[in-house]
Amino acid sequence: xxQSQLFTKTRREAPKDEISKNAILLTxxxxxxxxxxxxxSYLPLGLRVLKKIENIIREEMNELGAQEIExxxxxxxxxxxxxxxxxxxxxxxxxxxxxxxLGLGFTHEEPLTRIMAEYISSYRDLPxxxxxxxxxxxxxLRAKSGIMRGxxxxxxxxxxxxxxxxxxxxxxxxxxxxxxxxxxxxGIGNRTYFAxxxxxxxxxxxxxxxxxxxxxxxxxxxxxxxxxxxxNKELGIENLxxxxxxEVGNIFPLGIRFSEAIGLYFKDENGENKPVVMGSYxxxxxxxxxxxxxxxxDKKGIVWPREIxxxxxxxxxxxxxxKAFSDEVHKTLEANKIExxxxxxxxxxxxxxxxxxxxxxPAQVIIGEKSLASKTLEVKNRASGExxxxxxxxxxxxLI
RNA sequence: CGGGGCGUAGUAUAGCGGCAGUAUAUGUGCUUUGGGAGCACAAGGUUCGAGUUCGAUUCUCGGCGCCCCGACCA
Numbered sequence: 001x002x003q004s005q006l007f008t009k010t011r012r013e014a015p016k017d018e019i020s021k022n023a024i025l026l027t028x029x030x031x032x033x034x035x036x037x038x039x040x041s042y043l044p045l046g047l048r049v050l051k052k053i054e055n056i057i058r059e060e061m062n063e064l065g066a067q068e069i070e071x072x073x074x075x076x077x078x079x080x081x082x083x084x085x086x087x088x089x090x091x092x093x094x095x096x097x098x099x100x101x102l103g104l105g106f107t108h109e110e111p112l113t114r115i116m117a118e119y120i121s122s123y124r125d126l127p128x129x130x131x132x133x134x135x136x137x138x139x140x141l142r143a144k145s146g147i148m149r150g151x152x153x154x155x156x157x158x159x160x161x162x163x164x165x166x167x168x169x170x171x172x173x174x175x176x177x178x179x180x181x182x183x184x185x186x187g188i189g190n191r192t193y194f195a196x197x198x199x200x201x202x203x204x205x206x207x208x209x210x211x212x213x214x215x216x217x218x219x220x221x222x223x224x225x226x227x228x229x230x231x232n233k234e235l236g237i238e239n240l241x242x243x244x245x246x247e248v249g250n251i252f253p254l255g256i257r258f259s260e261a262i263g264l265y266f267k268d269e270n271g272e273n274k275p276v277v278m279g280s281y282x283x284x285x286x287x288x289x290x291x292x293x294x295x296x297x298d299k300k301g302i303v304w305p306r307e308i309x310x311x312x313x314x315x316x317x318x319x320x321x322x323k324a325f326s327d328e329v330h331k332t333l334e335a336n337k338i339e340x341x342x343x344x345x346x347x348x349x350x351x352x353x354x355x356x357x358x359x360x361x362p363a364q365v366i367i368g369e370k371s372l373a374s375k376t377l378e379v380k381n382r383a384s385g386e387x388x389x390x391x392x393x394x395x396x397x398x399l400i
Numbered sequence: 401c402g403g404g405g406c407g408u409a410g411u412a413u414a415g416c417g418g419c420a421g422u423a424u425a426u427g428u429g430c431u432u433u434g435g436g437a438g439c440a441c442a443a444g445g446u447u448c449g450a451g452u453u454c455g456a457u458u459c460u461c462g463g464c465g466c467c468c469c470g471a472c473c474a
Contacts, residue, residue: 012424012436013412017466047443085474092401093473107474141401159448198404234444252474280474318434350419350435357435386408 001311002330003343004062006030008043010355020215022290023146025302026215029358031310037145038151040286048310050154053285054133056185056307057156060178064171066129068160071111073135075103078108083261093138095151104137109258109280112159117264120276123163125265127171130242131158133285145215147290148246158281163266169275172251175281177251179209182283184226187292187305192248195220197232208232209249215294253378254278296383303383311341312399316363318349318368326367329377329392336396357382 008030015034018024023040026032030214031046042050058068070078074197080086080103088094095104105111112130120126143151158175162168183192191212196205210220210230220230221240231240256275259265264276289308296303304310313333317326323344330342341361343352349368364380368389373376377395380387390398 009425010436011411016406016412019467034466109474138473142468142470144468247473250474264469282474316434320433348435348437349435350433350437352436353434354436366434370434 001341003341006044006341008045010358016147017172020144020146020148020290020294021297022215022293023150025293025358026147026290029302029360031346032147038140038149038351040147040150045310046289049289049304050285052308052310053186053288054154054156057133057182057285060182061156061158062129064158064174064178066131069112069130070130071105071108071115071132073104073137075105075111077101077103079114079262079350081108083258085110092384093140095137095139100272105134106136106138106158107280107282108132108134109254109278110262113258113262113264113278116161116276117262118160120264120266123266123268126161126163126276127167128161129158129171130161131156131281134295144288145217147286148215148294149217153287154285156283156285160278160281160292161264162279163268163274165277168253168279172253172279175251175279176207179251179281179283183209183211183248183288185305185307186288187308188248188288190294191295193220193222193228193230193245195230195232195245197250197345199236204250206250208247208251210245211248211291211295212243213246213291213294214244216244218245218247219243220245232297233261246287246294248282248288248291249283251281252279254280272291297360301358302339304360304362306362309361310359312363313338313340313395314356314364315340315342315357316349316356316364316366317342317344318351318352320346320368321369322372325372329365329367332392333396334399338396338399 010027012032014024016028018027021383026046029045030043031049033041033043035041077086085091097104116128120128133154133156135152137152140149140151143149160168160171162171176247180189183189188211193210195210196207197208198205210218219242220232221242222230223240256277258278259275265273267278268274291301292305292308296305315326315330317323319389330340333340343356360382362382364382374389376389376391378387379390379395
């Protein structure tokens with residue numbers, strides 16, 4: 001894509017109402033726009049990152065054998081009364097509309113359990129795994145930390161329906177592995193820990209994926225650095241290393257709480273009626289994106305990991321004389337299905353470098369007098385600042 | 401929800417009870433072109449309401465909005 005056609009542009013100044021690094025950088029670079037406190041729109045560059053994250057998660061969910069659906073945001077009061085989660089005294093983050101008779105979903109155990117009750121009646125129908133990507137609405141009294149904790153945010157939620165606790169535990173562990181892959185691919189695997197936590201209002205034990213980050217709201221105690229295991233702070237502190245962290249994912253065993261309340265039963269081999277054993281597994285996409293910005297950016301701007309970068313290559317054409325060659329490189333890269341942001345604007349070199357560093361695409365291809373003379377490309381690594389000279393052919397081979 | 405702070409141009413800021421200034425961004429022209437260039441001209445602003453006052457962007461009260469700390473976070 002030609003950068004001259006991109007409707008967003010970068011800003012030198014940070015917006016005065018943002019303190020968090022993720023919001024400052026993403027706003028300055030033109031990835032997001034704040035609509036109101038805790039509510040952000042995603043602009044072309046930001047949406048590209050969000051979609052890359054979504055696709056990584058989708059691949060890993062499909063790999064688990066889960067099937068994608070899309071539930072509604074509007075929620076039925078009667079259904080939620082069955083699980084005692086409609087009352088504002090029980091759940092204080094509901095956005096309710098239509099005189100309080102409808103709500104905007106903050107999670108989706110209830111509606112999905114009801115759907116499954118329509119289709120699951122035998123042990124032969126189980127296990128079943130279903131997931132979706134959807135905006136959740138949570139009326140947080142205090143939104144904060146940029147896109148890390150909003151009132152409306154895109155979340156992947158996966159739900160598992162199993163015959164027995166053993167079957168559930170088996171899948172639960174597979175999800176853990178899938179999540180590790182997701183966070184590795186998103187570039188924060190080496191600082192993300194599997195933390196044991198109390199299960200919140202669901203009771204018992206649950207697990208959180210916590211990424212070490214100074215901007216985090218949580219604290220974890222690292223119990224095994226090599227295995228990246230940790231404990232949430234409320235569970236026994238024994239001279240362990242405490243770190244601030246961000247909860248980038250969670251997995252909850254739900255037991256039979258929802259299936260009993262809503263009536264999701266199956267007949268086992270002996271013809272006996274049993275409640276389905278459930279689990280739920282969430283990842284906030286915006287929070288994950290914000291966390292990546294928080295932990296990987298530097299003074300100059302954002303540094304995207306390869307797999308979630310809005311583009312693979314940022315092509316900088318530094319002068320009028322470099323235009324013809326740059327156009328040709330742009331065409332060739334795109335013909336090879338490589339995503340390129342081509343800075344074809346009529347600006348000085350310094351401004352293009354500053355913008356490229358702010359936007360954070362991992363590889364910059366710089367075409368100026370040098371490369372015109374040598375007929376090779378100058379390829380700069382955004383993270384390390386190192387440059388290499390290589391032919392277009394070699395670059396393409398490296399990227400494919 | 402408790403506490404604190406802040407609302408001035410697209411953005412970031414200064415200032416003042418009496419014609420609102422700067423930077424940047426924007427438009428035009430000229431110069432410039434490997435790390436956010438320079439000059440000139442132009443266009444663009446006081447969150448809303450009430451009160452005090454001859455006069456309010458400034459002072460008082462209220463609304464709305466935003467930020468921070470805490471509480472909360474399925």
